Amino acid sequence: MPIIKTEGLTYVYGEGTPFCKTAVDNVDLEIEEGELVGIIGHTGSGKSTLIQHFNGLLKPTSGKVFIDGEQLWKDKSHLRDIRFKVGLVFQYPEYQLFEESVYKDIAFGPKNMGLSDSEIDKRVRESMRMVGLSEDIMEKSPFELSGGQKRRAAIAGVMAMDPKVLILDEPASGLDPKGRDAILAQIREYHQQKKNTVMMVSHSMEDIAKHTTKILVMNKAKVFCYDTPVNVFHRSKELEQMGLAVPQITRVFNRLKAAGVPIDDDVYTVEFGKKLIMRLLENR
Amino acid sequence: MENFLSAKDLRFSYINESAEEPTETEVLHGVSLDIKKGEFVALLGHNGSGKSTLAKCFNAINTAQSGSVFSCGLDASKEENVLPIRQRVGMVFQNPDNQIVATIVEEDVAFALENMGVEPKEIRRRVDDALKTVDMYDYREHAPHKLSGGQKQRVAIAGLIAMRPECILLDEPTAMLDPKGRAEVMKTIKMLNKEMGVTIVLITHYMEEAAQADRVVVADSGNIIMDGTPKQIFSQVERLRSIGLDVPQVTELVYLLRKEGVDLDAETITEDECVEQLLNIFKKSN
Numbered sequence: 001m002p003i004i005k006t007e008g009l010t011y012v013y014g015e016g017t018p019f020c021k022t023a024v025d026n027v028d029l030e031i032e033e034g035e036l037v038g039i040i041g042h043t044g045s046g047k048s049t050l051i052q053h054f055n056g057l058l059k060p061t062s063g064k065v066f067i068d069g070e071q072l073w074k075d076k077s078h079l080r081d082i083r084f085k086v087g088l089v090f091q092y093p094e095y096q097l098f099e100e101s102v103y104k105d106i107a108f109g110p111k112n113m114g115l116s117d118s119e120i121d122k123r124v125r126e127s128m129r130m131v132g133l134s135e136d137i138m139e140k141s142p143f144e145l146s147g148g149q150k151r152r153a154a155i156a157g158v159m160a161m162d163p164k165v166l167i168l169d170e171p172a173s174g175l176d177p178k179g180r181d182a183i184l185a186q187i188r189e190y191h192q193q194k195k196n197t198v199m200m201v202s203h204s205m206e207d208i209a210k211h212t213t214k215i216l217v218m219n220k221a222k223v224f225c226y227d228t229p230v231n232v233f234h235r236s237k238e239l240e241q242m243g244l245a246v247p248q249i250t251r252v253f254n255r256l257k258a259a260g261v262p263i264d265d266d267v268y269t270v271e272f273g274k275k276l277i278m279r280l281l282e283n284r
Numbered sequence: 285m286e287n288f289l290s291a292k293d294l295r296f297s298y299i300n301e302s303a304e305e306p307t308e309t310e311v312l313h314g315v316s317l318d319i320k321k322g323e324f325v326a327l328l329g330h331n332g333s334g335k336s337t338l339a340k341c342f343n344a345i346n347t348a349q350s351g352s353v354f355s356c357g358l359d360a361s362k363e364e365n366v367l368p369i370r371q372r373v374g375m376v377f378q379n380p381d382n383q384i385v386a387t388i389v390e391e392d393v394a395f396a397l398e399n400m401g402v403e404p405k406e407i408r409r410r411v412d413d414a415l416k417t418v419d420m421y422d423y424r425e426h427a428p429h430k431l432s433g434g435q436k437q438r439v440a441i442a443g444l445i446a447m448r449p450e451c452i453l454l455d456e457p458t459a460m461l462d463p464k465g466r467a468e469v470m471k472t473i474k475m476l477n478k479e480m481g482v483t484i485v486l487i488t489h490y491m492e493e494a495a496q497a498d499r500v501v502v503a504d505s506g507n508i509i510m511d512g513t514p515k516q517i518f519s520q521v522e523r524l525r526s527i528g529l530d531v532p533q534v535t536e537l538v539y540l541l542r543k544e545g546v547d548l549d550a551e552t553i554t555e556d557e558c559v560e561q562l563l564n565i566f567k568k569s570n
Contacts, residue, residue, distance in 0.1 A: 042462055042463070042464055043432055043433065043462040043464070043465065044432070146331065146332060147331055148331060173459065173460065174378070174456070174459045174460065175331065175489075176329075176330040176331045176489050176528060176529070177330070177489060177491075177528060177529055177530035178330055178528030178529070179330070179331060179528075180489075203462045203463055206533065243463070243464050244463065245463035245467075247533060248492065248532060248533040248534055248555055249533045249534070249537060251555060252533075252534060252537070252555055252558055252559055252562075255555075255559045256559060256562055256563065256566075259559075259563055261562075261563070261566050270533050270536045270537050270540065271540075273537055274537060274540040274541055274544070277537075277541060277546070277562065278541070278544055278546075280566070281546065281565070
């Protein structure tokens, strides 16, 4: 059974006004449990609108959303439970920190779930460790932290709810290269340890290529494709036509191919590109 | 060429006054940097390296505790120079939503000119020119909040251009934009530099953007540690990595292949250079 499923999901902003815009158009999608999904698409392609349906922040204009087999909005009283199942980390989540200590901020979600104090304590510590925050800062005000630490604390707050699905909207945006790599590596490790489903929106094809098991490409309110990275980057020409920036390394290998170099594979990481060239040179 | 921006032994500390005992954190430890008129400089460094603080010193937002800062020949520590410097050295920030004040695009671009007391006719002319320059003229009567991030950043840049600055400092102007918005803003920046002779200081985390500059300056923990052409800087892959920075993917590929003994130019920083060299190698080995 897929963990997330949509049937004919459609969402229209400002219906009945002159500004009416279909942001998600008749989307059928099935996400299997345990995937690490990257979501890409240019601005306005509908990716943020789509993910907001997965924990019931938006109600579909038409169509259905199923989480873990249960249809959202069918019984409104279940909505709260479903929101605990799907954790959503917004873009720039550090602006949502509000408590007087890092500990209390991370504990806010689990507390609202009605967990015992000892369970909350366990979860707070575990999620801090997961995002690489040292316990020394637990009693500090979240506003005293650096930008990167704030981001981690905010992500830890959602991880602490131990959702079955963790969705992150551009978790690495605005960070420097080291901070970006560290956060993405931690998300990947979280995924491997928990074996749950993780989805992350990113504008960086390089990041998506390096870290995900499946890629969902949104274009003009529709799903362009949902497939493995290899198969998605196989269509790199179409992605470029859509205005998406494919990794520089992919462009290089596409040009080599076009110039007649015998390359069959699609290259989307530097490491793989290097191996391929070494293989070609050795075979001569 | 004259030095347009010049810092000498610049020290700067942030003072935390909210604490009971005010604490001082020094972020610039005696920085010296000269930037010539018309240069396009990319300023790199990880978060907390002091690069934004340095840019704000040039714009007279921050005042040095010791050492000197001269912007367009004026001493930035003197109160009477603050406004003249800000009119000639403009600054664009990361978040497009934080820098737009008006409800109509053209009014936003006119905002600074009105404050400067420019003649209404002249304002009209400059606003139109500026919007055409950044290719946003068709949107002059639109509401800014309905624009995309890249469009908003270009409106913010138009607001500066209308003031006819000689230099623009941009602090991660593309960090919050999608690839399309990023490309639009980069195109505008390069055009201002190449065609209008505006001195550009671009702070960025995108190495492909920095590779397009004439000169790359790297800051690390409050000091300038590297300064050279993009080729000279990016070819030092290990050193950049050690301070938490990246290199363009093609540079990394060439670096890895060279380690395996493949004969390639370590100073490869563009896609074209990389493709050309690899094709040559495959031709030779045929």
